[in-house]
Amino acid sequence: MKILVAYKRVVDYNVRIQVKPDGSGVVTEGVKLSANPFDEIALEEALRLRERGLASEVVVATIAPADAAAHLRNGLAMGANRAIHVVADRSLEPLAAARVLLELVRREQPGIVLLGKQAIDDDCNQTGQMLAALWGRPQATFASKVEVEGGWARVTREVDAGLEVLEVELPCVITTDLRLNEPRFIKLPEIMKAKTKPLQTLALADLGLELGPELKVLHYEPPSKRQKGIMVKDAAELVAALRARGLL
């Protein structure tokens, strides 16, 4: 079985993002980019399934500008067998990304597609679900545990009410939550080895896809700031301050 991992590059989660004063976007010049944390977890899970003998090949895929090749090399260094780079000169919304991924699914015929539950730049939390709906296959979103047996995946999901367990028939879509695993660190020799692993590039336009309607982005603004607070020195003062505000 082959596993396809959607592996997006985003602004690193440690960066405190700044909105440009003219509201035209956020500052990305000179800002550190990394793999989306949820996608690293997705890749780690795929590698573990392969290591347990449940998968034979792990393919990482990204839809990104040409300079994202180094990002895919990181995925290869982490342990993926192959990479697919769909070169797009602009960022795609989830519906378009899902349609591109569906085309890769058509070509690659994976048993499982693993994605992050959300990309931490757009925070959409849509792509995996859209892919599953377009593909007509089951989804198990927000996974914190994945077991594969007999053509089915048994997935524990983090939901608002607690933990839900679903069984989904393969092929299927799984999106990852943070507690699924802890991604491994990349070792230096792996970086060398990754240089010779296959990395296929496809031009988005050559896929001949209808990407569908998109939202029009009109404006970016910083969030409203909270007013500066007060400091109290002990529990008694805290209680008094809460009483004064009518909160007790």
Next chain:
Amino acid sequence: MSRVLIVAEHLSGRLNRNATAKCVSAARALSPEEVAVAVLAAEPGPIAEEAARIEGVDRVLTVSRPENAHPLGQVLAPQIVELAAGYHYVFGPATTFGKDLMPCVAALLGVPQVSDLMAVLGPRRFKRPIYAGNAILTVEVPEGIPVVATVRIASWPAAGTRVESAPIEAREVAVELPAHTRFVELRQGKSDRPDLQSATRVVSGGRALGSAENFQIIYRLADKLGAAVGASRAAVDAGYAPNDLQVGQTGKIIAPELYIAVGISGAIQHLTGIKDAGTIVAINKDPEAPIFEIADIGLVGDLFKVLPELEAALG
């Protein structure tokens, strides 16, 4: 003129009233002609009745099928697409239920989704947060397609209750449903404490608590205040608290009147979950902790000393 369809969230035969009533408020901000609530369940009866008494709901549509006993996105989505014919907007809450389901609906309709809708600026113009709430985006949905959105419930007040009920209409949907998903179980943390997402007061604990045993002092303070309990990701990862208590970008986004953060540093991913809280109180031994930058009331001190004093002072 426009019509809005809201997908109701429910569990164990009960409506998630808070989430649904907040979607109704977001829908009402569009000044629509009609707001309908769709209840898809095995036995929709009592759920529909509660939905019908939410102020601002014009009608409730029910679909009763055994396959709807559990909320499976790929099972519900094709039914909602059928119901959505003639509606211009399809809204669901930005809870794990809505996040799982609504993108399937959007994909089947072939339209983009607006996630975490936090403000309505016009019939097709909305605000939503990106980058963990560090930027707010204004987006416009193109003309001629339905608007599919998840509603960020912390941004909206819950619509009220009224005595008279909106009409409830049973609908048949003749779509074939997939059998590729089996529900196994839901493991729920049983608790008679207030629900984290609708509580007016929340006390949260972080990594500083050090153990599940020590975390009990958070529960004690919460009980004293009639508050719900929350936790940082670090506290959940370390096993001090169950996952459904996590507050933040990847946990629950909440807006209580009072939020008390105990031994939580205030990472951006945590802060994004509490930005809309009325009053934020931070108790932390490090005066440089980022949580103090957004706290309305800060107290620098050791929680193991401060919390017992606080309990005593509350009487």
